[in-house]
Amino acid sequence: MKSFAKLAAAAALSMTAGAVSAADEMTLQLKWVTQAQFAGYYVALEKGFYEGADLDVTIKPGGPDIAPVQVLLGGGADVMVDWMPSALAAREGGAPIVNIAQPFKSSGMMLTCLKETGIAAPTDFPGKTLGVWFFGNEYPFLSWMSQLGIPTEGGADGVEVLKQGFNVDPLLQKQAACVSTMAYNEYWQVIDAGLSPDDLVTFKYEDEGVATLEDGLYVTEDKLADPAFEDKLVRFVAASMEGWKWAEENPEEAAMIVLEYDETGAQTEEHQIRMMGEIAKLTAGSNGALDVADYERTVATLMGGGSDPVITKEPTGAYTLAITDAALK
Numbered sequence: 001m002k003s004f005a006k007l008a009a010a011a012a013l014s015m016t017a018g019a020v021s022a023a024d025e026m027t028l029q030l031k032w033v034t035q036a037q038f039a040g041y042y043v044a045l046e047k048g049f050y051e052g053a054d055l056d057v058t059i060k061p062g063g064p065d066i067a068p069v070q071v072l073l074g075g076g077a078d079v080m081v082d083w084m085p086s087a088l089a090a091r092e093g094g095a096p097i098v099n100i101a102q103p104f105k106s107s108g109m110m111l112t113c114l115k116e117t118g119i120a121a122p123t124d125f126p127g128k129t130l131g132v133w134f135f136g137n138e139y140p141f142l143s144w145m146s147q148l149g150i151p152t153e154g155g156a157d158g159v160e161v162l163k164q165g166f167n168v169d170p171l172l173q174k175q176a177a178c179v180s181t182m183a184y185n186e187y188w189q190v191i192d193a194g195l196s197p198d199d200l201v202t203f204k205y206e207d208e209g210v211a212t213l214e215d216g217l218y219v220t221e222d223k224l225a226d227p228a229f230e231d232k233l234v235r236f237v238a239a240s241m242e243g244w245k246w247a248e249e250n251p252e253e254a255a256m257i258v259l260e261y262d263e264t265g266a267q268t269e270e271h272q273i274r275m276m277g278e279i280a281k282l283t284a285g286s287n288g289a290l291d292v293a294d295y296e297r298t299v300a301t302l303m304g305g306g307s308d309p310v311i312t313k314e315p316t317g318a319y320t321l322a323i324t325d326a327a328l329k
Contacts, residue, residue, distance in 0.1 A: 022056075023051065023054050023055055023056040024054060024055050024056065024232050024235075025055075025056045025057075025058070026050075026055050026056070026057045026058070026078050026079065026232055026236055027057070027058045027059075027060060027076070027077045027078050027079070028041060028057060028058070028059050028060065028077060028078070028079050028080070028081070028236075029060045029062065029066075029068045029071045029072060029076065029077035029079070029080040029081070030059065030060060030061050030062045030068070030080075030081050031062050031068055031080070031081045031082055031083070031215065032061075032062045032063070033061050033062060033063055033262075033264070033266070034061045034258060034261050034262045034263070034264070034267070035185070035258060035262070035267055035272065035275060036184070036254065036255050036258050036272045036273075036275040036276040036279050037184065037185070037215065037275065037279055038059075038081065038215075038258070039243075039244075039247040039254040039255065039257070039258050039276055039279060040103060040240055040241070040243040040244030040245075040246075040247050040254075040283070041057075041059055041240055041243060042059065042243070042254075042257050042258050042260075042261050043243035043244075043246050043247045043254050043257055044057070044239045044240050044242060044243030044244075045057055045059060045243075045261075046257045046260070046261075047243065047246065047257075049239040049240075049242045049243050049246075050236070050239045052239065053235040053236070053238060053239040054235065055232065055235055055236060055239065057236070059261070060076070060077060062081075064135070064165075064166055067135065067136075068080040068081065068082050069082065069086070069087070069090045069095055069097060069136075069218075072097065072218065072219070072220060073095060073097075073220065078219065078223065078229075078232075079100075079217055079218065079219050079233070079236065080097075080217070080218050080219075081215050081216070081217060081218075082097075082136070082215075082216065082218055083136065083137065083139075083140075083212070083213070083214045083215065083216070084099065084212055084213035084214070084216055084295070084298050085136070085139035085140050085143070085212045085298070085302055085310060086135075086136025086137070086139060087099065087216070087218055087318075088298075088299070088302060088310075088311050088315055088318060089136065089139055089302075089310055089311060090136075091315060091318055092311045092312065092313070092315065096220055096221040096222070097218045097219070097220055097221075098218060098219060098220070098221055098224060098317065098318060098319060098320055099216045099217070099218055099290055099295075099318060099319035099320070100217050100218065100219055100224075100233060100237065100319075100320055100323040100324070101216065101217040101237045101240075101241075101288045101289070101290065101323060101324050101327075102213060102216045102217075102286060102288065102289065102290040102291070102294070103215060103216070103217070103240070103241065103244050103283055103286055103288055104213065104214045104215040104216065104282050104283055104286065105282065105283060105284065105285045105286040105291070105294070106206060106211070106281065106282045106284075106285075107140075107204075107205050107206050107211035107212060107213070107214050107282070108182045108183040108184050108185075108214065108278065108279075108282050109140060109180070109181075109182060109183075109204075109205045109211070109214070110180075110181050110182070110183055110187060110202050110203060110204045110205065111130065111141075111178045111179070111180060111181070111202070111203045112168075112171065112178060112179055112180075112181040112186070112187055112190055112200055112201075112202050113171075113177055113178035113200065113201045113202070113203070114171060114174070114177060114178075114199065114200065114201075115198075115199055115200060115201050116199070117177040117178075119177055119178065119201055120201060122148055122150075122203065122208070125145075125148075125150055125159050125178075126150055126156065126157050126158060126159060127155075127156050127157075127158075127159075128159055128160070128176075128177040128178065129159070129160040129161075129162050129170075129175065129176045129177055130159050130160070130161060130162065130176060130177065130178045130179070131162045131164035131168075131170045131171065131175075131176040131178065131179035131180055132161050132162065132163065132164055132180055133164050133166065133180045134163055134164075137180070139212075139302065139310045140205055140210065140211075140212045140301070141180065142308070142310060143210060143212070143301050143302050143304065143309070143310050144205065144208065144210040145159065146304070146308055146309065147210060147301075147304055162175065162176045164176070164179055164180055167186070167189070168181065168186050168189050168190050168193070171190060172190070172193050172195075178203075181202075183204070183278050183282075184274075184275045184278030184279050184282070185275060187202070188271065188274060188275075192271075210301050211297075211301075212297075212298040212301055212302065213290075213294055213295065213298045214282070216290070217237065217240070219233065221317070224320065224322075230322070230323070233323050234323055234326040234327050235327075237288055237323050237324060237327045238327040238328075240288070241287065241288040241327070244283050244286075244288075247276065247279075247280070247283075248280045248283060248284060251273065251276040251277050251280055252273050252276070254276050255269070255272040255273040255275070255276040256269070256272075258272055258276070259272055287324075287328060288324050288327065288328070289321060289324035289325075289328060290319050290321060290324070292321075295318075295319060299311070299314065299315065
C-alpha cells in the first residue's frame with residue numbers, strides 16, 4: 001500500500017512533455033474559524049504536502065455567519081468540512097452533497113452542566129434549560145432528546161432549548177443548566193473561566209450512544225462526474241491525510257502552524273496546543289476512509305427516536321469510497 005507521502009510525491013511528477021504543468025487549484029471551506037480543529041489542512045499547506053501533490057490549495061475559514069453547504073453549492077469552494085448530521089439533513093432537503101472522506105473517527109460533542117442544578121443523568125434534563133447550537137449543529141442534540149422521549153418545547157416534562165451562541169456564557173451566567181461544548185474547545189473555556197471539573201457534569205455523545213460523525217469532507221455530486229476533478233480530489237485527500245497524521249504525531253508544532261494562519265489573532269498558544277491534543281484523539285484510528293459502520297450508526301441515530309427524526313428516510317448516494325480507495329492504494 002502506498003503511503004500518503006509516496007502518493008503525493010508521485011503526483012508531483014505528473015507533467016506535460018518537457019514542462020511542468022501549473023498546479024491545480026482547489027478551495028476548501030472550513031466549518032468554523034481557523035483553529036486546531038482543522039490542523040491537518042493547515043499542516044498540509046505549510047509543509048508542502050499539497051504542493052507536492054501538484055495542488056494550489058486555498059483554505060477559507062468559516063464563522064457564525066458562514067454556512068459551508070451554501071458556499072459549496074454557490075461555487076465558492078470545491079470541498080467543504082461539515083458534520084454528517086447537517087450534511088445528511090441538507091441532502092434530504094435537496095442539496096446534492098456527498099461525503100468523500102472522513103478524517104474524524106470519533107465525536108467530541110458534549111453537554112456540560114452545572115452540578116449545582118441537580119443534573120446527574122439525562123433523566124434529570126426535564127424542566128431544565130439547555131443551551132444548544134444551531135446552524136446544523138442542533139441535529140445530534142434533537143435526535144438524542146427524541147430518543148430519550150424528552151420534548152424540546154419546554155414544560156415540566158420537556159426541556160427549554162436556549163439558542164446558544166458560540167460561547168459558554170449561558171452556563172457562566174446561569175441562564176442554562178447545561179450548554180453545548182466540544183471536548184477540544186468550549187469545555188476548556190468553562191474551565192478557564194474559573195469553574196473546576198468538580199463543579200461540572202458532562203455527557204459525551206459517544207458515551208450516550210448517540211454520537212454522530214463530525215468533520216468530514218464533502219463535494220457536490222456533479223464534481224464527482226468529472227474525471228479530472230476526481231483525480232484532484234484523490235491527491236487532495238491523500239495530502240490532507242498526510243497532514244493529519246503529521247499533526248497527530250507533532251501536536252505542539254501543528255498548533256503553532258495553525259496560529260500562523262490565524263489572521264484574527266484571537267487564538268492563544270496554550271488553547272491551540274491543548275485543542276490539538278484533544279483533536280488528535282478524534283482523528284486517531286482514521287486513515288481518511290469512511291467506516292460504513294460509523295455511517296450506518298449515524299443514520300440510525302438521526303432517523304431514530306419518534307415522530308420528529310432529523311432525517312426521515314435512508315439516504316442513497318450520500319457517500320463514496322472511490323476517492324479514498326484510490327488515495328490509499
